[in-house]
Amino acid sequence: MKILKPQEPWIGKRGRIGVIIPSTNIGVEYDCQQIMAPGVTWHFARFFVGQPDLSSDDMFLAFIDAIRETIPDAMRDVMTCEPTYIMMGMSAETFWGGLEGNVEFEARLRDSIGPDIGLTSGAAALKAALDAFGAKRVAALTPYQSVGDVQVRRFLEESGYEVTNVVGLKCDTATSIAHTPPREVIDTVLRQLDGADVDAIVQAGTNLSTLDIFPTLEKQLGKPVIPINVATIWHALRAHGIDDKFFGRGWLLERF
Numbered sequence: 001m002k003i004l005k006p007q008e009p010w011i012g013k014r015g016r017i018g019v020i021i022p023s024t025n026i027g028v029e030y031d032c033q034q035i036m037a038p039g040v041t042w043h044f045a046r047f048f049v050g051q052p053d054l055s056s057d058d059m060f061l062a063f064i065d066a067i068r069e070t071i072p073d074a075m076r077d078v079m080t081c082e083p084t085y086i087m088m089g090m091s092a093e094t095f096w097g098g099l100e101g102n103v104e105f106e107a108r109l110r111d112s113i114g115p116d117i118g119l120t121s122g123a124a125a126l127k128a129a130l131d132a133f134g135a136k137r138v139a140a141l142t143p144y145q146s147v148g149d150v151q152v153r154r155f156l157e158e159s160g161y162e163v164t165n166v167v168g169l170k171c172d173t174a175t176s177i178a179h180t181p182p183r184e185v186i187d188t189v190l191r192q193l194d195g196a197d198v199d200a201i202v203q204a205g206t207n208l209s210t211l212d213i214f215p216t217l218e219k220q221l222g223k224p225v226i227p228i229n230v231a232t233i234w235h236a237l238r239a240h241g242i243d244d245k246f247f248g249r250g251w252l253l254e255r256f
Contacts, residue, residue, distance in 0.1 A: 009082075014039030015240045018083030020074050021090060022067065024049045024174040027209035028089035031229040034211055035253065037237060037244045044089070045078035047071045052174040057147040063174065064093060075112035086113055087236040091122035091204045091228050092144065095151040098158040118239050122228050125235035126202050127159045132256045133224045135200035137162045139193040143171040143180065143205035152204050167192050169208075177207040185210060189217055189225065200224040202231075215250045224251055 009016070014037065021028045023046040032042045047070040053059040067090070078086070086109070088094060094102055102123045109119060130138060138161045140152050149168040156163050167188055171177045185208070193201050200223055203210050210227040217225045227250070234252050237244070246253040 012041035016083045017085045018078035019044045019087045019089045022049045025207045027207040031211045045074040047074035055172045060145045085118045085240045087120045094121040094123040095155045098154040120236040125231040129231040137199045139164045139198050140166045141203040142168045143177040143208045144168045202226045
């Protein structure tokens with residue numbers, strides 16, 4: 001009987017990162033494609049969003065309930081390409097229930113990927129990014145309804161930060177988040193979130209890509225302005241031993 005030997009992969013020799021995203025999401029792929037380390041590859045798996053309506057608190061809660069049913073399928077699917085690390089390219093569920101809720105969320109994912117492979121979730125990545133900067137007082141931007149903003153605030157406060165403000169853009173659907181005009185984001189940051197008492201500004205909601213505008217705002221404001229997609233990409237790379245620096249993509253990827 002012929003014994004087949006495992007083949008050494010040449011694609012993604014430094015890392016093959018499986019990325020779990022909602023079926024409605026285009027922001028995560030866009031951002032990942034701007035941050036490419038040699039020898040590292042991104043591999044996307046979508047979980048079905050059958051309830052994309054986010055137009056009210058009740059519909060937002062229905063969205064959260066619906067995705068809890070479909071995330072495990074995407075986790076199962078991406079594992080078949082033998083990734084060396086897993087990154088969650090979705091954020092609302094990772095904030096739910098505060099610090100304890102995030103721990104429980106990551107524990108549920110372990111049922112699909114096992115105990116040995118590394119894992120990055122959005123909320124935990126933002127916390128690590130804020131800790132890297134030594135931030136104490138933070139403000140947050142989300143695309144969510146009020147019910148989601150409450151969860152973001154709770155997670156940040158339980159993580160030890162003083163939260164000066166959380167502003168939700170109240171996007172109508174999970175899909176429309178990606179089409180938020182950059183001017184609306186910039187105006188919200190400058191007029192409602194920034195202040196002399198704010199050490200850092202963070203943004204949740206992975207379909208809201210701010211990679212193209214936040215590095216400029218950092219220079220203008222003189223403080224960290226951190227998109228969740230950049231935080232998760234940074235966290236996944238660093239946790240996987242990829243220390244490459246990226247310039248023009250924000251201070252987090254340049255300094256840490």
